[in-house]
Amino acid sequence: MDMQWFLDRDRFAQMLGIRIVEARPGYAKTAMDLTDDHRNGAGVAHGGAIFSLADLAFAVASNAHGKLSLAVAASIAYVKAGLGSTLYAEATEISLGNKMATYAVTISNDMDDVIASFQGTVYRKDVPYTRETA
Template identity: 40%
Template sequence: MNSSEKQSPGFKRDPVTLFEENEFGRLLGIHITEARDGYARVEMDCTGKCNPHGIAHGGAVFSLADHAFGIASNYGKDHYTAVSVHIQYIAPARGLLVAVAERIASNETCGTYRVIVYEGERTIAVFDGIAFRVSS
């Protein structure tokens, strides 16, 4: 049995395919443009995901950041789950959003990640998350 078979059934396939085919990610139209252990870059068009003021719904922005966080933290051999997240909304957005997640610290049990959401060059939100290792 190889190491990927020891993981939960959902993690037998490569993480990019797993997250790209995820129901919720597909519902929001989130696409992975780059991923590796501790790093992910994903994008989402805000069309159809706006609040009554015509700007990207905070839940959609959060979901984009959380999706990037999940990919970055689960790309390696271990399986992680979020235990704490925080988001700061900086500016409204209407167009194509890009979320870049990077691991900024780790130890034997947890990883800390920062996700920055951009619309072009403009920062839209900053998301910080802590992931707890549930398997290796």
């Protein structure tokens, strides 16, 4: 499913260099090449950059259903230093209801090391949200 229009509307994600690798209702994979601008004072990926990568995968997966979905809760656990040249976030739908949906996002690097785990819940508004309605 082409969700590029969604990313085109997100200037912050574009500034970070995040791209959509794959998207379909309830699933999304995003990627971000690590540059010096993404690193913290210790030289590893900044937690905010990692969270933003996961958050975009979460947003794409939930909005790919074509119904405006907005985060109401999100949390992240960092389990390993963010090293490597590219980070990936893979969002999978855990539950889907009429008004709420929950997603799990795994963040890994190009060496297949899991570096963080993200969980998010969205509120699904009764508003169509597609390329044509956005």
